[in-house]
Amino acid sequence: MPKTRRNSILLFYLILLLALFSSRAQVKSFPKNISLVSYIRQLEKDFDVKFSYVDEDLQPLLVDTPEAGSLEAILDNIRNQTQLIIKKLSNRYYTLSKSTTVDICAYVLDNYSENSAPGASVEVLGSSISTVTDANGRFTLDNIPRKASIRIKHLGFKPKYVTAEDLVSKNPCSKLLFNLNYQQLDEVVVFKFLTTGLTKQTDGSITVNTEDFGILPGLLEPDVLQTVQALPGIKSIDETVSDINIRGGTNDQNLILWDDIKMYQSGHFFGLISAFNPYLTEHVTIIKDGTSAEYGDGVSGIISMQSKNKIEGNFFGGAGFNMISADVHGQVPISEKLAFQFSARRSITDLVNTPTYNQFVKRAFQDTDVEDVSGQSSDTNINQDETFYFYDFTAKVLYDINEQHKARFSFININNNLDYTETAVNLARTDQSNLNQTNLSFGGTLESIWTDRFSTKLNAYYSNYNLDSENRINNGQQILDQRNEVIETSVKLNTNYQLNTNLNWLNGYQFSEVGISNFTDVTQPPFESNIKGVIRTNSIYSEISYASPNKKLVARGGGRLNYIVNVQYFDEFIVEPRLNLSYSLYPNLQLEVKGEFKNQTTNQIIDLEQNFLGIEKRRWMLSNNKNDTIPGNPNLPVVKSKQGSLGLNYDKGRWFVGLEGYYKEVDGISTVTQGFQNQNQFNGEIGKYDVKGLEFLINYKNSYFSTWFSYAYNLNNYTFEDIVPNVFPNNLDIRHTITFAGTYTYKNLKLGVGINYRTGKPFTEPIDGLDSVDFTTFPVSIIYKEPNSSRLPDYVRADASAIYNFNISNGVKATAGVSILNIFNKENILNTYYKLNDRDEIVTIENVSLGFTPNLSFRVSF
Structure with a gap:
């Protein structure tokens, strides 16, 4: 080339x-x-x-x-x-x-080792578009609005939310990491018993799910405070929901919470009806002992109610009526992140007289059935005229700020109003009572998930209780004006840190301030008292929860440190250890060990049983630890309790058997808070009570039928050093309590029938003979036998109820029900006490239980 x-x-x-x-x-x-x-x-x-x-x-x-x-x-x-x-x-x-639409593509992986998550559901919110991930965890979707929200869910993981724009198709596709869903350790269920919706948890607490609630004898609706009395160890010896006795304690020793707000009033019609709407109450927790360190107060027990807490996509609600009241409730979704709940109830008793109302009136206003010791009636012609009504209203705002932060705001208002006039025609005597009783409370919570393992809950509330009443006795010769107000504010912060899948660490702080005022003005003899006080409590608490991988051992232990300051009288540190342990000895046999120390600084005193015709005689007062004696302001120490229990639960197939023994000691009680009706009624001695108890339950159930037998033994004694004798039975010493009941469900029909038996409560009789009245004192007084040395007759009551569910249309369901309390019209004496008439003669007053009491109800839900 x-x-x-x-x-x-x-x-x-x-x-x-x-x-x-x-x-x-x-x-x-x-x-x-x-x-x-x-x-x-x-x-x-x-x-x-x-x-x-x-x-x-x-x-x-x-x-x-x-x-x-x-x-x-x-x-x-x-x-x-x-x-x-x-x-x-x-x-x-x-x-x-x-573009307005995009094609998206992603791989769904776990955030621990980035393993693929096949079968995860992928939804485009607000549309019908959805898919699932393939074997490699991959999914694709075409023509999705760019701003659309995508929700990805998979069993065992927390739901994940992203926008379509975040997943615009790439080569390779985007990676989405799923967070593991850690479960709280105390949500391990042991057994569903008695009726649907009642569940016993591993920590020994009982939960009530009102949506799944079946039926109990005598109940037409899942009334919270009536339902809890079906459990062994929980009763009301005077048949009221405002005087519930948990393991021999008084009602003021129970901590009652509604949406984490402490309530000072719990009943309508002076305790015969619960004040809380059950149809927006999602679940209820009942704790008898082994309490978590996050709870203060309530030396006897805790009843915590939580209203519905989830935003639903559609409106739901319902309405109904029975022979006492009518109500309505609902939830209105405002947006995907915001909803409003409401409920309202009002009595119809001032408009219509029904057989149920008449029985309630007879039960509430019966203290005028006065008889002398010879059994002869002293008031033979009595006219009664009452104007009575009650209402309650609740509201709740639910706001999901995002998936990690949720805010809730709750409000409740409870109101009782009474104008009552009673005239003894043959004596030309008229007594009048006017009473207004309200509880207004509101609060809010902010729940936040900061990481996969760390979360917080901030709660604050304001609660205000008011009792304003006037009683004019004997044509106005004596006028008693009494007002009682409680104002409580509280702030509480819980932090939860999941150390690993088996360990959870709870820490927290709570501040509360309680102010109580009591005003009393009596015209004859002249007396006026206006007592005010404030207590502030700072508490820190910590506890560790552990669940073994196979859930054979579930344990919770911790403590609470309280610094209590009464701004007038004292300050004190109180340490409260807590323990709750559950261990599976065999696959179907579980051992429970629980213990706790607790205290409380609020008490209800009872001045006179006949105050306000025996209708409302309790007033809230603060602990003061004082040594001086001021009329109307008795010495009330901080009440302290310690309790321990040991139990066995057998759960196999259709059978559940539970046996639990416990010991409880409550120190710092006063005779003015216990409702004494004898020579110790006004002395204000300080002492304690101790309870040794045994609770037994056996329950058999299948798809249609549930029957149970429960027995509770309760040896409850007072100890007062300044009373002779020093030790004697508690006013709530009910030695033996038996319940035998059953429910049957067939398609849309539910039936319940049961019988309750208990031994009579102790009371004190005057001494026999003509020397039963002491004329050497002023005023003249009754001479009694030893305290609580007598007992009332045994109590027996049979109840039944039936509920039928049916559909009115595709979106409207209906329920019709009938119930009967005290089927056999058994006259049970609930209480007996004595007083002197105008001639200084002893008269006997007997409180008698509800008689044959029918009720009907009809409800619709949509």
Whole structure:
């Protein structure tokens, strides 16, 4: 080959190489995953073009820069990565804009080892579009609105929410990491018993799910405070929901919470009806002992009610009536993140007289059935005129700030109003009572999930109770004006840290301030008292919960440190250890060990049993630990309790058998808080009571039928050093309590029938003979036998109820029910006490139980 030709070929290849190098050098090399805005600005320089776009649309976008190529190839690559709409207006001008829909693609993986999560459900919220991940955890969806919210759910993981724009298809697809869903350790269920909706937890607490609630004898609705009395160890010896006795304690020793707000009033019609609407109450927790360290107060027990806490997509509600009241409730969704709940109930008793109302009136206003010790009636012609009504109202705002933060705001108002006139015609005597009783409370909570393992709950509330009453006795010769007000504010912070799948660490702080005022004005004999006080309590608490991997051992232990300050009288530190342990000895046999120390600083005193005709005689007062004696302001120490229990539960198939023994000691009680009706009624001695008890329950159930037998033994004694004898039976010493009941469900029909038996409560009789009245004292007084040395007759009552469910239309369900309390109209004496009449003669007053009491109800839900 000639040399000139070879040189020409070499020159050609050299020119071609330079041309290729020059072409590749036109695009500057960029790292991957850079800002799209920065990249297109460089493209404008490299290719001498101009791009028109909205900064806000492109600013958050990142792209992987392609290899060098033509401008059209680079723009196609950007279009595939971002799904932007790119239009060529001329050889030099282009526009970039967002499309309204996008195609999305992602791999769903766990956040622990990034294993794929096949079978996860993927939903486009607000539409019918959905899919599931394949065997590799991958999914794709086309033409999804760019701003649409995507929810991904999988068993064992927390739901994940992203926007479609976050998952714009890439090559490879996006990665989504699922957070593991840790469960609280105390939610391990042991057994569902008695009726549907009643569940015993591993920690020994009982929960009531009102939506799943079946039926109990005598009940037409899942009345919270009536339902708890079906459990062994919980009764009301005077048949009221406002005087519930848990293991021999008084009602004021129970902590009653509604949406984490402490309640000072719990009943309507002076305790015969619960004040809490059960149809927005989602679940109830009953704790007799082994309490978590986060709870203060309530030396006898805790009843905690929680209203519905989830935002539903559609409106739901209901309404109904029975022979005492009518009510309505509902939840209104305002948006996906905001909803409003409400409930309202009002009595119809001031409009219509029903057989149920008449029995309630007879039960409430019976203290005028006065007989002398010879059994002869002293008031033979009595006219009664009462105007009575009650109402309650609740409201709740639910706001999901996002998936990790949820805010709730709750409000409740309870009101009782009474105007009562009673005239003894043959004596030309008239007594009048006017009473207004209210409880107004509101509060809020903020629940936050900060990480997979750390969460907090902040709660604050304000609670205000008012009792305002006037009693005019014997044609106004004596006027008693009494007012009682309680104001409590509280702030509480809980922190939960999941150390691992088996260990949870709870820490928290609570501050509460309680102010109570008591005003009393009596015209004859003249007396006036106005007592006010404030107690502030700072508490810190900590506890560890553990559950073994096989759930054979579940344990919770911790403590609470309280610093209590009565601004007038004292300050005190109190340490309260808590323990709750459950261990499975065998697959169907569980051992429970529980113990706790607790205290409380609020008490209810009872001045006179006949105050306000025996209708409402209790007033709230603060502990004061004082030594002086001021009329109307008795010495009330801080009440302290310690309790321990040991139990066995057998659960196999259709059978449940539970046996639990316990010991409880409550120190710092006063005779003025116990309702004494004898020589110790006004002395104000300080003492204690101790209870040794045994609770037994056997329950058999199948798909249609449930029957149970329960027995409770209760040896409850007072100890007062300044009373003779020092030790004697507690006013609530009910030695033996037996319940035998059953329920039957067939399709839409539910039936319940049961019988309750218990031994009579102790009371004190006057001594026998003519020396039973002491005329040497002023005023003249009754001479009694030893305290609580007599007992009332045994109590027996049989109840039944029936409920039928049916559909009115596709979206409207209805329930009709009938119940009968005291089927056999057994006259049970609930209490007996004595007083002197105008002639200084002893008269006997007997409180008698409800007689044959029917009730009907009808409800609709939608």
